[in-house]
Each structure stands twice: as C-alpha cells, then as structure tokens.
Amino acid sequence: xxxxxxxxxxxxxxxxxxxxxxxxxxxxxxxxxxxxxxxxxxxxxxxxxxxxxxxxxxxxxxxxxxxxxxxxxxxxxxxxxxxxxxxxxxxxxxxxxxxxxxxxxxxxxxxxxxxxxxxxxxxxxxxxxxxxxxxxxxxxx
Numbered sequence: 001x002x003x004x005x006x007x008x009x010x011x012x013x014x015x016x017x018x019x020x021x022x023x024x025x026x027x028x029x030x031x032x033x034x035x036x037x038x039x040x041x042x043x044x045x046x047x048x049x050x051x052x053x054x055x056x057x058x059x060x061x062x063x064x065x066x067x068x069x070x071x072x073x074x075x076x077x078x079x080x081x082x083x084x085x086x087x088x089x090x091x092x093x094x095x096x097x098x099x100x101x102x103x104x105x106x107x108x109x110x111x112x113x114x115x116x117x118x119x120x121x122x123x124x125x126x127x128x129x130x131x132x133x134x135x136x137x138x139x140x141x
Contacts, residue, residue: 017090024077025087029094038099042092049088056082 032041048055059079066075081087
C-alpha cells in the first residue's frame with residue numbers, strides 16, 4: 001500500500017514556459033530592478049522556494065488588495081506560475097540577468113555624464129580637475 005498514492009503535485013517535470021509567461025516575468029523583474037530591490041528580492045525568493053505552493057495559495061487570500069496594482073488576469077497568471085517550483089528558479093535567473101544589464105547601462109550613463117561634465121568645465125574655461133585633485137595629481141576616475 002502506498003501512503004502517498006493520492007498525492008498530486010503541480011510540477012509537470014519539464015519547465016515549459018510560454019512566451020507570455022517569460023514576458024510577464026520580465027516585466028515583474030524590470031519593476032524590481034528599477035526600484036533597486038534585486039538583492040532583497042533574490043534573497044526572498046531563494047528563502048521561500050520550499051514554500052512556493054503555500055505562498056501561491058496565500059495569494060488567493062490577498063487578491064482583493066493587490067488588484068489595485070495588477071490586472072486580475074496577470075495576477076492569476078503569476079499565481080499559477082508560482083505554484084510550479086521551477087518558476088522561482090527561472091524568475092531569479094531573469095532578475096540576475098536584468099540586474100547585470102541595468103548595472104552595465106548605469107555604468108555607461110555615469111561615464112557619459114562624467115565626460116559631459118568635464119567638457120562643460122573646459123568650455124567654461126575652468127580647469128578639468130578640481131583644486132584638490134590637481135594638488136595631489138590624482139586621476140578623477
């Protein structure tokens with residue numbers, strides 16, 4: 001006799017995500033990355049991996065409060081996705097990828113801003129370096 005004969009799981013074996021699922025996860029990841037909450041989000045999702053199904057069921061309870069932020073079909077799709085264990089692995093992977101892209105773009109924007117500032121200082125006839133860096137001959141970068 002099998003004790004767990006009637007036990008059913010939502011895991012389908014293969015992580016098959018539709019294009020709409022990936023796009024939805026990407027949009028959620030962009031919102032998290034744009035608010036600079038990637039590290040806390042990754043820590044949270046890594047810590048709740050064993051409880052993802054329970055969390056997805058709890059989402060049913062808080063649905064009336066969250067529908068202010070999300071549309072009902074998107075919220076339902078996220079809830080169904082979170083019932084599958086492999087979704088958290090995929091979402092953390094997407095979060096980390098978008099964080100890397102965000103950091104590269106931010107670095108490029110900072111470098112461009114630094115160059116614009118230096119060009120503006122030269123155009124106004126001011127020295128390229130501030131007096132404290134000129135004294136010690138330090139590289140501004």
